[in-house]
Amino acid sequence: MVTSTEKQTESFKSYINVQYRYLEGIGNYMSSQDLFCDNNLKLLKSVKEYTKLENIAIIDLNGESHYDNGATKNVAHRQYFQEAIKGNRVLSDPLSSSVSSKTRVILAVPIYDQQKQIVGVLGGSYDIGDLNKIIFKEVYDGQGTACIISKDGELISYEAINSKKFINSSNVYDYFKQYQVLSSKQLSRFKNNFTSQKGGYVVIEGNNKKSYMAYYPLKINDWMMCYSVDVNKAKEPYTFIIQAEYQLLAIVIVAVLVLLFTIFKLNNKHQKKLIHIAKMDALTGIKNKETLKSEISTYLMSNKEKTKGALFMIDVDNFKTVNDLNGHVVGDEVLKHFGTILKNSFDEHDIVGRAGGDEFIVFMKNIEDDSVVKLKAEELCNNIRSIKIPKFKGNISCSIGISLYPLHGYDFKTLYSLADQALYQTKDHGKNGYTCYQE
Structure with missing residues (x-):
């Protein structure tokens, strides 16, 4: 034991x-x-x-x-x-x-x-008591009491596993002294072992019952791990428990390892x-702002070959009006549609996300020709215009600004700033379209 x-x-x-x-x-x-x-x-x-x-x-x-x-x-x-x-x-x-x-x-x-x-x-x-139950539930068919006790005898955690508590005091030393379940000599040895953090066991007798209580130092905060089991619950005399311990331990160790x-x-x-x-962005199911910035920056720093790419900034046109006319629930549906369209329009290795509000960002990797970027922007504008929401009031469209890597910059901050400038050019020209940054 x-x-x-x-x-x-x-x-x-x-x-x-x-x-x-x-x-x-x-x-x-x-x-x-x-x-x-x-x-x-x-x-x-x-x-x-x-x-x-x-x-x-x-x-x-x-x-x-x-x-x-x-x-x-x-x-x-x-x-x-x-x-x-x-x-x-x-x-x-x-x-x-x-x-x-x-x-x-x-x-x-x-x-x-x-x-x-x-x-x-x-x-x-x-809840450290839950852990006691997990650790000891297979020992002696879960019959007994697991507890953690400080070196001063204070109960840190106490769990009776499929049995009633055998200690009704917050301090084990006080309990043993009050009910005289240990002799003065045994109690003194018990206290010394706790103070010096030594393992051992005691035989507790009282109320016509006999229990065995084993203890061992946790080496955490001077705590002791203790387990007590009634002799009748153990089903065998203590001498047999010692002899059969290795068989029991084999079962326990396997169970604990599996656990x-x-x-x-x-x-x-x-x-x-x-x-x-x-x-991820909770509403749209695509990457959120922090992830966008981190993944795009990491890619740009690791792209030693400077393979061509493009940063798209995409805004929902007149989104405030969309919310005012249709309500925020419908506005959220518009954003969800945007997220789905962007996710389906780009390759899996491209970085697609929502920067916040009605602003979306995509970094398109491995572009062979700049014309591909324009075709992709036109495709996005057409797909966004085709969004259908029952009883929607108004039109749904988007404005896009694009900066090219490495032509316009080598880092996220630069590309983001230039794409933002291109985006506002699109808005200045009536929205519902795209602009590629030009120096």
Whole structure:
């Protein structure tokens, strides 16, 4: 039983490490842009949706934190922030007493930029009691009690798994002393082991019952992982438990390995899904502004051969009037149609997205001839004019401005500025058409 608790302790730490790695992966993505940009704040909500973490927050170097629910506050005084900002992974002590049988702690990790400099902290709260159930539910058919206890005897987390609680006090030392379930000598040895972080077990007798309680140091915050099981539940004398431990451990270890592998795969899957969601514009299903800028800039910097390309800036004509005459719901439908048309009009390797409002951007790659650009612009204008929405009042059209790479510039900022100038030339000439920038 002692060995089992030791192994489950390692499983607990492995599980926590998986959560750390998951948060670090999200943090690495977040560090590539402004910490509090819309992209990252949106990602926080997705993390909450797909994990058991709650109150998830991005925190800058000054302690300013933005939460998944939109709340903001300064946490510079919090110990978990002060530790994480030093480069440490943090599993905090409970910030408040257990509520509704839940004990929430904070997991936090530093966020590093590409230069390996700490730029912030990512953290969230976690119900550590759920983890006890996961780790111990296969041990002795889930009959027993799992708990985490501080070196001072305080209960950090307490979960009776398919059985009633055997401790009705917030402090184990006080409970053992009050009900005299251990002799003075046994209690003294028990306290010394906890203080010095040594594993072991005790035989607890009281109320005509006999239980075995094994404990082992977590090496996290001086906590001890404990597991108690009634002799009758264990079905065999304790001497047999020790002899049969290796057979039991083989089952437990396999179960835990499968559990950890499953958690790791799910977290990786969720992480990829979260990052994908964060890159997309929720309304139109194409890339959002931050992703557009990042992907186009990355492509331009990596295009050593300077293969020809074109940056399209596309605006919905008279979009305010569209909303005024038809309402914002119909206006959203117009934007969705734009997104679909753009996605279907360009190749998969082209970069298509919505920059915000009624403005769309496309970077068309691998252009063999400039005439292709004009044909594509004409095709877009025709497809946009063909949008049909029931009971729509007015006409739907677009204005396009185009800059050419590398003819007009080598970076996103330059191409964007020149395409914008061309776009306004189109609008000055009556809209519903396109203009290619000319020096």
